[in-house]
Ligand SMILES: CC(=O)SCCNC(=O)CCNC(=O)[C@H](O)C(C)(C)COP(=O)(O)OP(=O)(O)OC[C@H]1O[C@@H](n2cnc3c(N)ncnc32)[C@H](O)[C@@H]1OP(=O)(O)O
Ligand SMILES: O=CC(=O)O
């Protein structure tokens with residue numbers, strides 16, 4: 388008995404968790420699980436060095452890769468040539484149909500930031516992907532509303548969970564399987580050939596990488612998986628999210644490791660900001676102002692996106708922009724402001740040379756499309772904009788102290804309220820939520836709780852007077868729980884208490900946990916049943 392499924396088996400789950408699919412997961416796990424553990428150790432050691440004052444640098448050992456002007460990544464695969472608008476969202480049934488019909492060129496089907504990794508969400512997500520590719524996803528909802536896939540659906544790109552997570556409902560030799568391998572492996576097993584038959588391919592977004600060795604691990608996973616299932620080498624395409632400060636120093640190396648499978652890089656701004664706080668939160672010179680002040684035009688974020696476009700285009704790779712977290716509102720005034728913000732964000736990205744960008748909501752597809760149409764016209768991308776004038780050094784990437792703005796009482800309260808409400812939604816099975824007119828997901832919630840931790844470490848002065856203290860944060864938390872509970876039925880109040888506990892554990896402790904998701908997942912989202920399905 389090597390593999391055991393400990394999660395409940397609902398209707399049709401056996402289609403996804405078939406004996407052959409599970410054997411494939413066992414093969415992936417046996418080959419790669421130990422390397423993942425070693426790379427997570429490397430992450431911990433690096434963070435400890437930063438806590439002692441070291442800073443990242445461009446690696447001397449890989450200078451030759453950066454300097455070599457001759458290598459390029461693979462050419463774009465079918466469906467990935469023109470990526471001017473990409474919509475993201477979790478693969479629940481309704482959103483799957485809505486995203487595929489949204490008019491975006493690409494749909495990022497998200498098992499990461501936008502998905503609460505309940506067992507149900509994970510397996511239903513895989514089922515929905517199979518059904519979408521087979522074009523048997525049409526349904527009528529409880530209100531009699533019909534959802535039917537249109538004639539020109541977006542290209543599907545799947546984002547598996549990051550290397551830090553495990554899937555505790557699938558256990559091999561007594562150990563939970565890395566969640567990245569589960570999400571990648573199940574999709575690849577069931578859908579790679581299906582996608583090829585449909586004229587597309589098995590495409591992925593790779594989240595939260597911290598260095599080029601993690602990209603090498605992914606590349607080896609791809610080689611192994613293609614070989615194992617008889618899919619031609621080089622069929623997979625993957626876009627790596629540059630969403631950690633450490634990966635920003637290794638963009639060339641990441642493209643190089645994955646060059647046979649690379650589809651470019653994406654500027655994942657929210658996790659990037661989170662990563663900066665996480666790695667340098669102990670330093671006084673890295674204290675960031677209110678989240679609302681950390682916009683994409685502040686020096687350290689501008690440096691990173693400029694370097695990303697330059698690096699990608701030099702290697703023939705797409706550069707994809709990030710997520711403006713504002714979403715449409717039913718209030719016309721709020722809506723006009725939101726659309727204006729998204730438009731400005733997408734116009735800046737298009738002018739900077741990005742080849743396309745992300746939106747969080749179908750209502751924003753036309754805004755992004757217009758911004759990129761204005762620059763691209765009939766061209767599918769702007770890979771020819773090489774941006775040779777861009778010179779970004781380590782000092783620019785680390786210029787966090789040049790971020791204008793203030794830490795305010797409203798910013799502190801906002802972070803507490805957003806983290807609390809997001810954790811509450813996540814516990815309820817929603818990995819993305821509209822909170823105070825913004826899209827919030829795992830990455831933005833990480834910023835919220837980490838900023839509170841950072842400000843507490845430094846007893847940061849508030850613009851209105853006074854300082855951030857634990858007593859103040861706890862009193863705000865009590866008030867915000869009361870406000871949330873007032874909107875709640877009595878049964879739901881237990882969830883706000885759990886959400887508050889997650890906040891206390893991940894924002895108020897002496898140590899800053901690397902991710903809120905790892906511990907909260909084990910504690911709250913794991914639902915084993917007995918007897919397990921064993922093989
Ligand atoms: C940091 C990062 O990683 S960013 C990427 C990860 N984050 C995401 O992907 C967030 C994606 N966005 C979302 O999940 C949603 O837009 C939310 C949760 C923020 C808001 O969703 P809602 O509250 O349902 O918004 P709203 O009521 O305006 O939705 C209107 C319709 O659009 C649909 N819709 C909204 N967002 C999306 C989306 N991203 N994909 C597909 N459909 C969507 C809704 O399902 C709804 O459909 P319906 O009319 O058939 O019922
Ligand atoms: O995944 C995207 C991000 O901004 O984080």
Ligand SMILES: [Mg+2]
Pocket residue numbers: 500594595628630655657658830
């Ligand atoms: Mg992210």
